[in-house]
Amino acid sequence: MEQTKQKTKMLNTKQAAIFLGVSTKTIYRMEKKGLLHPIRTPGGQRRFPKHSLETYLNKSREFAAPQNPSKFLVKEDENVYLFNSSELKQKSQTHQRINRLEQIISLGGYSNHNQHYNYNNNIKHWIEEWDFKKYQTKTYTHGFHNYPAMFIPQIARKLISVFSEEKDTVCDIFCGSGTTLVESSLLNRNSIGIELNPLAVLIARVKTTPINPKNLTDKLKFIIDEYESIKDVHPYFFTNIDFWFKKDVINDLTRLKQAISKIPEENIRNFFFVCFSNVVRIVSYTRHGEFKLFRSPNKMTDKFKPDVTSEFIKICENNIIGMKEYVNNIFPHTHSRIIMGDATKDNGIPNNSVDLIITSPPYGDSRTTVAYGQFSRLSSQWLDLLPPNIKDIDKELIGGKNNVNLSDPILDKSITLKFSINSIADKDEERAKEVLSFYIDLNKALIQAHNILKPNKYFCLIIGNRTVKELVLKTDTIICELAENIGFIQQGIFYRNIPNKRMPSRNSPTNEAGKTGSTMLKESIILLRKVY
Incomplete structure (x- = not known):
């Protein structure tokens, strides 16, 4: 009887943070990335089953800091990532980042994002x-x-x-x-x-095509290995390409595109081409924050040194976790x-x-x-x-x-x-x-x-x-x-x-x-x- 009672014990956000030895802000980040899965009270408050927190700790023992995910969840721009971009400059750290992503995927939990739709809590507000x-x-x-x-x-x-x-x-x-x-x-x-x-x-096709996230992390490793093995490359060309991209960026994008193109499965290849498309705009001379094509004066300097692989892995990481949430929430048929x-x-x-x-x-x-x-x-x-x-x-x-x-x-x-x-x-x-x-x-x-x-x-x-x-x-x-x-x-x-x-x-x-x-x-x- 005591064991059943313990399994059903619920903790609020502060109690969950104390239990895991982290801050409440870290709890929110962990929820956002699908590591924790609270339920909501009729008033919209989070409640964490204690046994689910214990399960998380047991499954994450191989993490460098299982009780403190904030050590590897880092906020950059508007997204939360597993490591700082600067850590991607060395090959070993690149693979380490992908390995950590595999660990996140293997935890098995996922977020259903009900709190971001919120119509169950206050129907009048929803209407x-x-x-x-x-x-x-x-x-x-x-x-x-x-x-x-x-x-x-x-x-x-x-x-x-x-x-x-x-x-x-x-x-x-x-x-x-x-x-x-x-x-x-x-x-x-x-x-x-x-x-x-x-x-x-x-x-649209990529966003609506469910793919096993483990397959995606495996292919991400394949892409990085292929990318690093390509030494001699014939740079891709279209009219005015050098107006929008640095020469070394053109070479890196060409290598990355070639690596992605070697994936035989069309749906997985397209998934990574969407990630590639995001990178194209980020590493180009175009202005951020608008959709028309104008070159940014801030990028037309020697200080602008975009890292193609770093940006690519960052986007892949976000999208693979998003795919995990999608796969686990869509209706199968x-x-x-x-x-x-x-x-x-x-x-x-x-x-x-x-x-x-x-x-x-x-x-x-x-x-x-x-x-x-x-x-x-x-x-x-x-x-x-x-x-x-x-x-x-x-x-x-x-x-x-x-x-x-x-x-x-x-x-x-x-x-x-x-x-x-x-x-x-x-x-x-x-x-x-x-x-x-x-x-x-x-x-x-x-x-x-x-x-x-x-x-x-x-x-x-x-x-x-x-x-x-x-x-x-x-x-x-x-x-x-x-x-x-x-x-x-x-x-x-x-x-x-x-x-x-x-x-x-x-x-x-x-x-x-x-x-x-x-x-x-x-x-x-x-x-x-x-x-x-």
Whole structure:
């Protein structure tokens, strides 16, 4: 009886820290990396089963400091890693780091990240919450790779939970790097994603393909061994490569790409190519903190000496642990299908076959809003992702071509759109054509969405209202007006603040000295239902 009572004894965070001989901050880091797995009280407080702490200690006896993981969990940038980057400069320490990663993986525990979704603790708060400003958004595989205007997973999960059932099929017609698809597999839904950008397709496929993390650590060792064995290398080349990379960085990236390419399994090879893609941007001359391609003056000095292998192992470490969490939380028989295609066209999805569509389309043409193509260019060139006939992916994306007529029939389907185009045309006809081209393509995507969605099912769009020529384009209203002509009915619009935006609160839309305007501060969540 006493033994049973001891096994079920629960410790709070402070007690768990004392038991392990660490600080409470270390407890939080250990939880974040999947080393400890507390349960939550109805009030949201952590409780650690004492027997699980004892199990952790028993399994981690081979660690250099089993009772003090803070000795090897080090915070760099926004992530927590096992060792400082400086330790990777010697070959033995590189392998030591990978060995420690193997030990973390072998512990068997994992995090389910429920605390980062938090709807079980306070249902009223969950219903009212749309900003998710204080929530961790890099859970599971969501943190594998940066991508412009990434969809917040908590919003996707909330909409999927409310508007679909387990075993349903959820579709994202502008799936980007796959947030909706990841959340669908975690909620026991099948998913389909459509995306035209080859780099985003690669990222989405990797994020939704479960791989045994032990296999990944084994292959990481293989990659490093192959990398170190390559002595003579013919440097990779594409136009202006030396404008964006140092010569020694080009050589190191070439060696690393060759090492990854020797992995025979496609899904594992792609996993490491996504890690490689992250490294490409980090070790290039490009600025941090923005998506357009500009060289950083801070990197154009002799002090900028990026370590390709160090950055690669750091990213692999984070992603392998994320994969461990994903593999242990997805439902086993769900599947995700990513189609590299154009959402404005038929992509072979049967009519009336999808139970829910959730998407966050571009807010405008890629050239003048979010530079998806510019962000992807260097990685796409290194990984040979772009077809030979496509030089600028932004021109292929929605609204990329403006060979339209300002009297297009679409203007009769939305009074708001007609007013907006006429107002812009009075100031700049070419700009009006660019804006109209975007809405023509968006309307085509709405028509395709209507075709594949089942009757009486929901279509959820997250969109922002941008400003052109000092006119706020009410895209949410325009979508609702266009949708009603297709066979949807508007069920409501929610509004959310955009936290942590990578843009100033004001800019100069007219390029006139001293004349500024507000940038986009809110998003609209549009709920449509297919009625016929």
